[in-house]
Amino acid sequence: MPKDQRPATPAAVSVRDVAALARVSPTTVSNVLSGNRRVSEETQDRVRWAIDQLGYRPNLSARNLRLNRTGLIAVAVPEIDVPYFAELIRHVVQGAREHGYTVLVDQTEGRIEAEQFVVDGMNRGMVDGILLSPLGMTRAEYDQRRDDTPLVLLGERIVGKGIDHVGIDNVAAAEDATRHLADRGRRRIAAIGHQTPRGGGTAPQRTKGYRKALRSAGLPYDPTLVVPTRNYHRLDGAQAMADLLDSGALPDAVFCYTDLLALGALHTLHQRGLKVPDEVAVIGIDDIDEGRYSLPTLTTISPNKPTIAQTALDLLLTRITTKEQDPQQVVIPHTLEQREST
Amino acid sequence: MPKDQRPATPAAVSVRDVAALARVSPTTVSNVLSGNRRVSEETQDRVRWAIDQLGYRPNLSARNLRLNRTGLIAVAVPEIDVPYFAELIRHVVQGAREHGYTVLVDQTEGRIEAEQFVVDGMNRGMVDGILLSPLGMTRAEYDQRRDDTPLVLLGERIVGKGIDHVGIDNVAAAEDATRHLADRGRRRIAAIGHQTPRGGGTAPQRTKGYRKALRSAGLPYDPTLVVPTRNYHRLDGAQAMADLLDSGALPDAVFCYTDLLALGALHTLHQRGLKVPDEVAVIGIDDIDEGRYSLPTLTTISPNKPTIAQTALDLLLTRITTKEQDPQQVVIPHTLEQREST
DNA sequence: CTGAAAGCGCTTACAG
DNA sequence: CTGAAAGCGCTTACAG
Structure with missing residues (x-):
């Protein structure tokens, strides 16, 4: 029989295992991965070799718990299969990836409870930020928000200031x-x-x-x-x-x-x-x-969807890094595309 | 000044805080939330009251770390804004919610590395299961998979058996x-x-x-x-x-x-x-x-998209609960819709 | 019916 | 340049 033997158990490999194999401490393994502090070339090599040997990949839940972040942003729209939203989401997903974020999609279908849930941060700690294209939420409902996950509104401007928003005029x-x-x-x-x-x-x-x-x-x-x-x-x-x-x-x-x-x-x-x-x-x-x-x-x-998506994302990521700041209302210029129907 | 004072810090409220206020142990708070074991009515009331008072919501990262799950499934398609995929995702998101799962979307754009990344479980522990509509992956690449996150393929049947798949003939x-x-x-x-x-x-x-x-x-x-x-x-x-x-x-x-x-x-x-x-x-x-x-x-x-989405989801959730089982290839019946163009 | 304690897998002061 | 230890916030044996 060729090929190497299959692993007895796909087992969860942890930093500890890597550390043991590389004969270093978990601290060092972590530092090699994060680059947070200098590690000698030689040690780095041993660690990387061990990681490779074991097929180690960090457990995101643990990392997230420790770092208090998730690398996820939510984008909630009324209907995913409405072309305008599908095209917008496409740009959001692309942009998010460039910043190392993954996108979680939610469909509110115009249900107020669904929008409420989103506005209240989905589930605590589930996402680092939220992009919401609202339908029925009232200003009062935003003010009752019990969650401080950064939130940027798309498309629809809620009456009054105080909430980040990106859209056309x-x-x-x-x-x-x-x-x-x-x-x-x-x-x-x-x-x-x-x-x-x-x-x-x-x-x-x-x-x-x-x-x-x-x-x-x-x-x-x-x-x-x-x-x-x-x-x-x-x-x-x-x-x-x-x-x-x-x-x-x-x-x-x-x-x-x-x-x-x-x-x-x-x-x-x-x-x-x-x-x-x-x-x-x-x-x-x-x-x-x-x-x-x-x-x-x-x-x-x-409406220039790429710009809307990118602007909203930039604003959201700024909020994630630097909370507390004056809310912004960004208006993206639109253009008229003349075709045969007029 | 009416209204109650704003909380000094939006502070992270934990089970410990709730337990303290309700004068019970964290164990009990956890059990009230999960329903995993009987808790007296009176205690339950106190706990719920405390939860309400503090606006407590469990930290998902911590729960996930402990439970070794995330409540997330990934759906990866070549392009989100291609109507067929947008419609399919809509059904997946709806179905997933009914089962308590949230959906994370990824766009492979036909890039092999993107498909590889998805097949290798995105990031470890990031999702409980994966739905992938592949484009360029070869059978050999699936076999090299270093990850055992349940995976169900959509639409495209990979040559040979051994991989869960749902699609039309x-x-x-x-x-x-x-x-x-x-x-x-x-x-x-x-x-x-x-x-x-x-x-x-x-x-x-x-x-x-x-x-x-x-x-x-x-x-x-x-x-x-x-x-x-x-x-x-x-x-x-x-x-x-x-x-x-x-x-x-x-x-x-x-x-x-x-x-x-x-x-x-x-x-x-x-x-x-x-x-x-x-x-x-x-x-x-x-x-x-x-x-x-x-x-x-x-x-x-x-192609009966609702059935495809639901079947794929059911299959995936089965895999998540009961790993190890014979891979299934499910063929969903299609119908011909005659309209004016023929 | 309830609690004290251990531990999931990370990262980061603190120390040397 | 490196490590020992603490702790993020949960849940679950174990014990009573």
Whole structure:
């Protein structure tokens, strides 16, 4: 039989075992690994050899207990499979790795208890920091936080200061989108995606920007052109568009609060035989990859997800290292990506 | 000043503090929390009261060190923002929560070292189990695994037995897709997405199923109709379709190895003014939500992601509880979802 | 029904 | 340049 014998037990190898084999103290093994203090070349070699021999790998739980950290950060979003969040998480995971952190994902699905749990630090000591894209949390609930795990909010700005936050200017984004439609001569511009969730949320801000742009363009505000949606899936956009058309309020343009809603709206417009953009122009927000391949391709407000992810991560890591500091609200510039739908 | 005074230090409250306040031993506090042994009602009340007073929450690192577990499972996929994976992860996260586990995500991006790292248990003691959707790992590399963290493979079957695996029958799936096209009278059926990665992978299996179906249908195998792609993004599908048309090999149907490729192909077909499905029929695999809203909607092979996620999770949790057991290869049935593109 | 003590595997003052 | 010892916060035999 070739190959060396298989280890009797996969056994947990500890610093002690390595130390014994290398004929040094656990202290030294630890120092070789951490580089925290000088160790002679010769000793280092022996230690490394022993580590190799035994296939030693440090036990993270023990290290974490001792160091009072975990190397983990949590990112909590309403739904992982909503492309905007999936793309954002991708950037977060990449960035975290560069800083030696691993990412744990949580899905709140709009459940307040789930957001509460996240805000209260998940389980104590489970993560070093938290990135949360909130949906329903109110300011009061943040203030009741019984946990001091660093927390940075994404996307949605909670009313008032005092909480770290990274996102785009939602009022301006909606205004830019709506103005884009008005500039192209559209007069009856509908808005799909209004909501008034308990926490405040981005939807009212987008509605605000929409109305602001109408005003600037000298267009009347027609409430029948504003369609609220329960969620922000393709289905919601498709239904909202259908409802709008059924109501007889024929728009010549639609500003959708997210790309997913816009993609759903495109689907309905096609079914109803309406030409986009000739008869109805459509614009969304998020700049998800899907909009580059839809028929027609989708004009959108691009939030620069890589920058949002990186900025949020940097802010969070700063908080982890240096607690206590003035909370920051960072606004990331957005751009308009024109494509075929307008 | 109303409200009670803020705690001088957010201080780490430990079992010891709770025990002291409740006038019991740490042992008892621990037992109240775990329910591992009977504690008198009265004592329980005192302990719970103390916990509440102090806002105590157990330190996970310490518990993990003691219990030799973490309550974490890792799920590693090539790309988080590929809809198929995002949807799968969603189900995994949901299922894991039901079992009291939290999910840590990793993105391998097809890097062998990243897959190696995952297979070697990430960092020791960091996770209790691993779900990996591999890309390039070879069988030999699995055999060299220096770690015994339970591991279940998703999607891609590694050559040979000996490793837990959950996925669909890729040969049959490709065969069904191709037959569906042949059954509708298509004679020149192209295939987009062939690859021959080092680990083996699903692509060759899908090509095999494609050829098998051609044979059954009495159609000739034309290598010029098989277009390999570097990745499985929309862009790759769009380019492959363009290359195919440019080559002059006009197909009347296209079997794409994933929905994303198919969506890219649809984009190109539209640009070139070819009618789908009249002139060219298109089918994919994955059943991502996007295909229900594309123009036209996309016929696809649906892998039943909820079942895949749940089965993989169940298998993994079984391994975590009961190590040592015969490795299982579970094949999840797929279905064909017919939509407008065929 | 309850407690005192040991120990999980690390790292870091303290000491030389 | 190196080591002996303490301790992070838990849980679980062992004992009563």
